[in-house]
Amino acid sequence: MTKEPTRRASGACGLPAIPQLADLPPGILQDLEAACRVIRVEAGQTVFHAGDTPEFVGCVREGCLRMQKTLADGRQHIVGLLVEGDMFGRVHEAPLHFEIEAATDAVVCAFRHRAFEDLLLRSPELERVVILNIINELDRARDWMIILSNQKITARLAGFLLVLCTRFAEIDHVVAMENGQIDIRIPINRADLAHLLGARPESISRGFQALAKAGRIDLLRPNLIRVLDFDGLAADAGDGEIASRVNLQHLISHARRRA
C-alpha cells in the first residue's frame, strides 16, 4: 500500500527550510527531524489509499501530490494538490476520504504517527502550525469551489492559473520570471487538470487555446504557460478576491530572486 521508504540520515531532511516550520523552537525542530523519515515517491505512486488510517504524518518537501477520489464508475476527481510545505495524513486519527498519489516525482518527510502526536502535545507552536495548515487547506478548498462554480472553462482555467500564482508562487519551478514575463509551469498533466476542474482534457485544451487567442497567455509548451495579461486573466476568472490576492510585485520579487 505504501511505498517502501528510502531512508536517509535524518539530518538530511532539511525541515528548517520549510517556511511554516522555520519558526518552531529549536528543540522541537530537532525532535521533528529525529522522527523524520525521508520517502521518495515516483509519479503515479500511491502514498495513501482512501479508507486507510495513515500510519504517518507527511510533509511534502519536493514535487507535487494530488488528493483524489475514485468514483464508482472509475472516474477520478482531484480535490486538491499538495506541494512543498503542505502536510497530510490526518493528524487526528481518522480514515482518509481520499487517495494521495504522487503527481510528479516527489520527496516526502514522514513522521511516525505516535512520535508526531507526542510532539504535538509538547509543543503548542507545532499544534498551531498544524491548525494553520488545516485552515489553509480549508481556504484553498473554498477557492476551488468558487472556481468550479464557474461554468465557462476559460474562467475555471484563469482561476486555476491565478491560484497557482498565489498559492504556489514560492514553490520552485512553478512560477518563474522570464524577460519580465511570468511563466507558469503546470505541475500536472491535462488529464489531471481536467479532473481537477471538472472537465475533459479536450475542453481544457480548447480553453487554453481560447485564452491564448484572447491574448491572455502564451502557450510555450503544453505545461509551460506565459502570462501576458494578468488583469485580463483576473477578469476572466470573474472573482475579485482571488485576483486581488495575487500580489504581482510580490510574485515578481520571488521570481526574480530565483532568476
Next chain:
Amino acid sequence: MTKEPTRRASGACGLPAIPQLADLPPGILQDLEAACRVIRVEAGQTVFHAGDTPEFVGCVREGCLRMQKTLADGRQHIVGLLVEGDMFGRVHEAPLHFEIEAATDAVVCAFRHRAFEDLLLRSPELERVVILNIINELDRARDWMIILSNQKITARLAGFLLVLCTRFAEIDHVVAMENGQIDIRIPINRADLAHLLGARPESISRGFQALAKAGRIDLLRPNLIRVLDFDGLAADAGDGEIASRVNLQHLISHARRRA
C-alpha cells in the same frame, strides 16, 4: 455591520444540547454559557461581511446560515452552509474570506472573541472541538468539490440530497420519516441552491423534474422532497463514497425517533 443582538439570560442558550459540546467538562461548559450571547437573525440578514475580522465566535443553534462570496460582477456563490452545531467566525484571528448570511431565520450563540480565546487556552477539550469542527468543514468543502465536479445537474442535485442526508440527518426538520419514506426539507431556496451548485434556478428546477420523472424522488413541495429510490439517487450522484456514507438504517432510526 452586525445585527444588534437580542440578549437573553445566558442560562437560556442551551449549549449542552449541542452534541459536539455535550462532552466538555462541566466547568468549561458553564464558562462558555456565561460568555454566550444569543443572537437572533432574520433570513437574509448579514452576520459577517467579507473582510471583517469577526468580533465574536459563533455557534449555530437553530436555522441555517450560508457562507458566500460575492463576485466582481455581483453574482454570489455559496461555499457552504452552517447548521445547528456548526461554529464560525475565525478562531485564529484572520479576516474572513466570505460573507455569512442567514439563509433562514436563525438563532446563533455568540462568544466574545477574547473570552473564547481564554477558554480555548484553558481547555484542550474545547480546542479539540474547534479543530474537529474545522476538519469537518474541510471534509464538507471537499464533498462539495466532488459534487461540483459533476457536469450534469441531476448528478449534482443527487449528490446534494445525499449530503443533506448524511450531514444534516441529525438536524431537526431537515430529514424526516413519513410512512416509511424519507422526506428532505431543503433549507434554502432555489436561487441559493443554484448558487451552491453552480447553476441557474431554472436548471435546478429542470433537474428536480428529471429526477422525479426518473422515479428517484417525489416533489411534494418545492422545498419538500420525498426520496423514492435511494440507490438510484446514489447511482446518479456517481460517487460511491458519499452514497456509502449514507447509513440508511441510522437515518431511519433518527427520523423515527422524531416521528
Next chain:
DNA sequence: CGGTATTTTGAGTATCGTCAAGGCCAGTGG
C-alpha cells in the same frame, strides 16, 4: 531517429444558460 503517450483539432450531439412567459402560493386589503 522511431515509438509511445500526450495533446490538439474537428464534427456532431447533448446539456445548460438566457430570456420571456406562465403558474403557484402566501399575505394583504377590500
Next chain:
DNA sequence: CCACTGGCCTTGACGATACTCAAAATACCG
C-alpha cells in the same frame, strides 16, 4: 370571503457551451 399583488418556482424556445468520438499533430523518451 374573495380578488389582488408580489415573490418564488416552473416551463418553453433558442443560442451558447461543453461533451463524445475519432483522427491528426505534437512532445517526450530511449
